[in-house]
Amino acid sequence: MKKHNFSAGPCILPQDVLKKASAAILNFNNDNLSLIEISHRSAPFVNVMEKARSLVLELLNLEDKGYTVLFLQGGASLEFLMVPYNLLNMNGKAAYLDTGTWSSKAIKEAKLFGDIEVVASSKDKNYNYIPKNYKIPADADYFHCTSNNTIFGTQLKSFPKTHGLMVCDMSSDIFSRQLDFSQFDLIYAGAQKNMGPAGTTLVVVKEDILGKNGRQIPSMLDYKVHISKDSMYNTPSVFAVYVSMLTLQWLKDLGGIKAIEKINNAKAELLYNEIDHNPLFRGAAEKEDRSTMNATFLLTDDSLKEKFDTMWKSAGINGLNGHRSVGGYRASMYNALPLESVQVLVDIMKKLNS
Numbered sequence: 001m002k003k004h005n006f007s008a009g010p011c012i013l014p015q016d017v018l019k020k021a022s023a024a025i026l027n028f029n030n031d032n033l034s035l036i037e038i039s040h041r042s043a044p045f046v047n048v049m050e051k052a053r054s055l056v057l058e059l060l061n062l063e064d065k066g067y068t069v070l071f072l073q074g075g076a077s078l079e080f081l082m083v084p085y086n087l088l089n090m091n092g093k094a095a096y097l098d099t100g101t102w103s104s105k106a107i108k109e110a111k112l113f114g115d116i117e118v119v120a121s122s123k124d125k126n127y128n129y130i131p132k133n134y135k136i137p138a139d140a141d142y143f144h145c146t147s148n149n150t151i152f153g154t155q156l157k158s159f160p161k162t163h164g165l166m167v168c169d170m171s172s173d174i175f176s177r178q179l180d181f182s183q184f185d186l187i188y189a190g191a192q193k194n195m196g197p198a199g200t201t202l203v204v205v206k207e208d209i210l211g212k213n214g215r216q217i218p219s220m221l222d223y224k225v226h227i228s229k230d231s232m233y234n235t236p237s238v239f240a241v242y243v244s245m246l247t248l249q250w251l252k253d254l255g256g257i258k259a260i261e262k263i264n265n266a267k268a269e270l271l272y273n274e275i276d277h278n279p280l281f282r283g284a285a286e287k288e289d290r291s292t293m294n295a296t297f298l299l300t301d302d303s304l305k306e307k308f309d310t311m312w313k314s315a316g317i318n319g320l321n322g323h324r325s326v327g328g329y330r331a332s333m334y335n336a337l338p339l340e341s342v343q344v345l346v347d348i349m350k351k352l353n354s
């Protein structure tokens with residue numbers, strides 16, 4: 001039975017990418033050796049790393065603008081502390097926007113390094129909206145935000161201007177929509193949503209912002225060390241980097257971010273339209289802040305839960321249960337999810353109401 005994978009992450013990847021990745025496990029580069037049994041310093045793997053890094057810059061339109069791409073480990077969660085370690089001045093201050101669980105975790109880690117000002121928070125309404133009209137202190141070394149709130153289904157539609165540096169956790173919407181990526185000085189994202197399997201973290205950083213905060217940074221946590229070794233200071237997560245490279249190539253062949261954004265908007269419109277017009281459902285997030293990646297919604301009559309759950313599960317839908325902090329349902333519609341899968345879900349929602 002065909003599966004429709006709405007999982008929040010790890011999540012759906014393009015079939016074509018999975019086929020190529022499977023083949024490379026047995027025979028990579030026609031050398032009769034597996035991708036995961038050759039040296040990360042061998043030419044075939046170095047080429048993979050270089051290709052992945054250059055595709056990132058090309059897709060984000062950041063070529064020749066002073067940015068470097070890293071593939072690190074430790075997940076986006078390690079970036080929560082690497083960012084202040086590398087960017088927060090001794091006795092400095094940083095500004096954070098609190099839009100959900102992941103922002104809060106980033107704030108918690110940053111507080112270990114210095115003065116952190118939370119400029120606004122949507123915690124008062126269980127993070128169902130994005131705060132607006134907040135002020136970023138002029139003396140903040142950097143401003144940190146989470147572009148897409150995977151758990152709550154909200155997304156920043158625009159980004160503030162700041163005197164300091166701009167840092168963004170784009171774990172759950174990177175490569176999904178067109179943005180002026182050059183407004184950010186540092187972007188990070190766990191691979192396991194729009195890019196590849198869990199195990200590697202993408203960091204895109206403007207090189208000239210580093211090495212200026214006067215801290216002694218342990219090597220593994222120092223972006224400059226990783227840059228100086230081309231993301232190979234220690235053994236990289238070779239499989240995750242390879243699959244990320246394949247997914248980035250898939251996206252480029254499709255027409256890049258411009259093309260995928262169109263498809264992502266069509267998927268989101270189809271689902272939100274049903275949520276808004278079907279009396280048996282209601283959206284969890286404020287309409288203007290809704291995420292195109294993760295749609296959160298609830299039944300208006302909980303007694304229908306068993307029936308609805310049976311219906312979507314028997315249609316081959318996977319991963320639709322909401323996160324425990326919101327309840328209800330969450331449809332994650334990452335880049336690789338076809339419109340057809342959203343149509344299957346919408347048809348079931350209609351059927352429940354017929």
Ligand SMILES: Cc1ncc(COP(=O)(O)O)c(C=O)c1O
Binds near residue numbers: 074076146148171
């Ligand atoms: C927006 C966001 N930031 C950070 C994380 C944490 O990522 P990791 O598990 O790679 O540490 C997640 C995980 O889902 C996320 O969605």
